[in-house]
Amino acid sequence: MIGALSSRLSISLRLALRELRGGLSGFYIFLACIALGTGAIASVNSVSRAITGAIASQGQTLLAGDMRFELDNREATPEELAFLQRYGEVSISTGLRSMARLPDGSQQALVEAKAVDEAYPLYGKVTADPDRPLSQLLGRDGDVYGALAAPLLLERLGIQPGTELLLGNLKVRITGTLVTEPDAISEGFGFAPRLLLSREALIASGLVQNGSLVEHAYKIKLTDPALRGTLATTANRELPSAGWSIRTSDRAAPSLTENVDRFSQFLTLVGLTALIVGGVGVANAVRAFLDAKRTTIATFKCLGAPATVVTLIYLIQILLIGMVGIVIGLAMGAVAPFVALGFLRDILPVPAEATIYPAALGMAALFGLLTTFAFAILPLGHARRVPATALFRDQSFDQARLPSWPYLLAGSAALAALAGLAIYAADDRFIAIVFLGAVAAAFVLLRLVAAGIAALARRSPRVNSPALRLAIGNIHRPGALTPSVVLSLGLGLALLVTLALIDGNLRRQLTGTMMENAPNFFFVDIQGSEREGFVDILKQNSPQGTIQQVPMLRGRILAFNGQDVSQMNVPPGGRWVLRGDRGITYQEKPPENSRLAQGEWWPADYAGEPLVSFSAEEAEELGLKLGDTVTVNVLGRNITAKISNFRQIEWESLSINFVMVFSPNTFRGAPHAWLATLTDANATPADEGRILRAVTNAYPTITSVRVKDALDIAEQLVGQLATAIRAAAAVALVASVLVLAGALASGNRARTHDAVILKTLGGTRRMLMRAFSYEYMILGVATAIFALAAGSLSAWFVVARIMKLPVTFMPDVAVVTLVVALVLTVGIGLAGTWRILGQKAGPVLREL
Structure with a gap:
């Protein structure tokens, strides 16, 4: 039995190779379809693996440390700082958004201010123009501090290095342009250009106040790198109320990695669509090829060739031709990182030298091979069922019946394997x-x-x-x-x-x-003592505008119903709620642009256990229900509140709204700032410029964000x-x-x-x-x-x-x-x- 099968396979292979000597005429579209789909999948996955691999391998540089502990709206206590310093050298940086303005008040721009200490960066290097030590560029000269500005900030304000700017209550001099900072990717996306200065300068600016939206990052260069995997657990066990966000260098930029994976998954599916569409071309090409070979097939059958041998001859030919297309596609995928990384080098972390990614190419090859087989087997099954006499009479296989069940089963199995591979490879x-x-x-x-x-x-x-x-x-x-x-x-x-x-x-x-x-503007970091004067300025400059104000705090979700969220399997749609700190507020009445979907709002004079209103859509993603509890860390305190209602939120309105709104008694006496919006449909760009100058000049510590x-x-x-x-x-x-x-x-x-x-x-x-x-x-x-x-x-x-x-x-x-x-x-x-x-x-x- 085995010998007969081996003999048939040998004969089929010999005849298939002999027929292929005639060239690939009629198969050029077949080749193009397979090469195109395989190349798309190989290219996307090779580039994706290059980027994610670079993020993993350059983790220390991208994080500017072995570990990063982040606290929002407060600095680490002496006990917390001493804990971190126990394990290695610590570098502290502070980030916030604020307004940088010219001394005469004529121009201002939103900036992402980042203040660093003398130890920064623990890994990597800050590149500036001129290329001088960071301590000199950010140093103090009398009452003026040095700062590095991103080129975009200089362009927006129309200034050059050497110009002095006001930041809060501080005067800074632009000593150079910031070319690169090693941890820019891990800091996340910024809506404004970077302004780099010293921590001493930021403290002198008066921008860091109670309730200000400030991120304090403590980065450690570990004395013992082996502690990287266990230090987070130790920190949460010894200081359970710290509420810090902890990141290690092997996950330096988790959001970027997730986005790259998702985008590459989408493009892979689009490439798979191209490959499946190309599969139709494969079926057409195979059918046309067999139609052209009908006399040859009839001759084989008349000379006594078993139907299995005839099928094997043309299956081998088709698979060999398909392999040629796959190899062409793999060549495209192998070259893709070398081409793409040159364009991405200034945008994303990429390897110093591109390489070939065998796993990505192997997956693409498997996709191509399964597609070739799945769409070729049915036309081959048609040819097997047609008798020799019919082949001599008919012009094509169009009138043939469905192929026998083994061919249908093989085609179905190949398509199922193709789908299974796509699902397995998906994020x-x-x-x-x-x-x-x-x-x-x-x-x-x-x-x-x-x-x-x-x-x-x-x-x-x-x-x-x-x-x-x-x-x-x-x-x-x-x-x-x-x-x-x-x-x-x-x-x-x-x-x-x-x-x-x-x-x-x-x-x-x-x-x-x-x-x-x-709204025309969002105003952030409004102190309670500034609210009245701030509102007066808005009313003077925009008498018809609508002003909305709410208290603003920051909090990090730690647990649902007492279960640590870091140990939960959260669907992708709800992960953003748990990533980092969320803006939270308290209100006596339901917010505008939202409506109660389930549950009841608390009374105006409520004084019981802390309650929270949660966004209905996000709650559904997270599997929450009425009566569940949410534990949030705010200003170093863990607060547990019961969900009393869900709200449907109109996020697209861009009005003030929050995933979580707490009952007022929850944060009674807690220090916080205020968030406000101004909406004036009749305001012209000139009016908005006047409003921006008036607010910034009167209250330099208030951050104004122009929504447009x-x-x-x-x-x-x-x-x-x-x-x-x-x-x-x-x-x-x-x-x-x-x-x-x-x-x-x-x-x-x-x-x-x-x-x-x-x-x-x-x-x-x-x-x-x-x-x-x-x-x-x-x-x-x-x-x-x-x-x-x-x-x-x-x-x-x-x-x-x-x-x-x-x-x-x-x-x-x-x-x-x-x-x-x-x-x-x-x-x-x-x-x-x-x-x-x-x-x-x-x-x-x-x-x-």
Whole structure:
């Protein structure tokens, strides 16, 4: 048994290799589809592994320490500082947002101020221009302190190094420009340019007050690096009320790592979509290849070759050709880090030297191999079932029955393995499952759409135009191009429509709805003694403006129902609530732009146990219910409150709102600052500039954030992400175009016969061109309608259900989709048809 199988395999391999000597004619689209999809997956994952690997390997530099202990709104107590100093050298840095302004008050800008001590940085180096020791650049000269400014700050204020600025109550001199700081990535995203100064200078500025939004970071260069894995546990055990956020150098930038992983997962799924779309091209190419080999297959069978040998011959050929495409794709993936890292070097941490990532390439190769096998096995099963006599008579395998169950089982197993691999490799497996389910549903729907188009064409009334009548007949006849065209183009266009509508709705929210409804300003770090004078200034400069004020504290969630949140398996949608400190407040009445969804609000004179109102959406993500308890560390104290109600929050309004709102008795007597907004729909940019100058000059320690500036930055980020996503989606569209070209090419043989017969019967080339144009136009419009419907539904789900934003349909997207569909179908179709119409009748008729 084993010997016979080995003999058949040997013969099949020998014959397969012999046939491949004729070259790869007819398989170039096959190769392009596999290479494109495999290359996309290999490239995305190679670049992702390069970035995440760099974050892990450069952890000490990116963190500027072995460990980082962060406290918000308060400094470490002598006991806490002594604990940290017990384990190594400690560097302290303090960060906050504030306003930097020219001494004459004519210009001001929001800055991310960072104050460092003499030990900073423990690892890495600050690069400045001029290149001098940090102690000299940040040193004191009389009553003026030195500071380094990011180039963007100099550009916004229109100044040069040597200029003096006011920061709070302090005068600083810009001694140079800040080129790089080693721990910038681990500090997180900033909405404003950096201003680096000494801790002594920041203390003198008067910006650090009770309730100010200040982050104090204590970084340790461990005497014993082996303690890195256990020191966090020791710290929480010995100082349970410290409430600090602890990070180690092996997770220097967890948010960045998560975002890179998520983005690469999305792009991998888009690449997989391109590969699956390319799989349709594989099936078309295999079917056309077997059709061209029908006489050879018939000869093999007539000479007594078992069906298994015939199948093995062509399976081996197809897998070998598929491996060529995979190797091309892997070459693209291997080169990708060397190209991409050059562009990313100034933005993200990347390795000093790019390398090849075998795991990423191996996964891409497996995706490509499974796709090749899954989409090739069914056409091979068709060829196996057709007898030799039928092969001599028929032109193709279109009339063959379904392949036998082993081929169906093998194809299903390969597709299941492909889906399983995608889910296994995903960071968020639920998203992967939903994505793959949507792709599978799209395939089924596209088949139904194609069947529906054919059914409508079959039942359409007879028309007078011969060209249109021929086009309608071509749509529903046996062996029609309808399924291939709709399937190949529909998925790529639907993906593009989805991404275009998501991008358009996000931009509309940022530049339209949010801009119209958002406040003009957020004001932070307002001290209680400043509130009255601050409000008077706003009323004087914006008499019609609406002012909203709330008390503002910062707190870190430590536990739910007594369970440490760091030990909980939190879904991705709720992780942001637990990451770092959250803004919290207390109020007697429910906040504006929110409504009670469940539970009751506390009475105005409530004096019982601490209560908290939680955001309904985030509570659902975290699995919370009424009556659960939340433990929060605020100013070094652990406070446990019971959830009394849930609120539905309109986050898109950008009004003041918080995930957690506590009953007023919870923080009675606690030091805190105030947060305020000013909303004036009639304020012009000149009015906003006047308001900003008035507030900053009168109260230099109050931080003013112009909402339009923040939204502009957000729009830029959305634009950058959209560009990357569109580039990835373009891969899927290119795959669709290749498959479309392959599908049309595979039908050229039958089209040639039809054209020759029609020309013999008196049909003119002009009439045939009109007929084919009508056919391609009908198919293009039908595919565009499906893509619009499917893409709009997908975009609605993402924007409305996941992002919780209003959705607007965009007619321009519909028009572009329709035009693209028509250009591709009609253009590619006629390009191939023109060559067909030039065939001479004699040679073709002799073959019939």
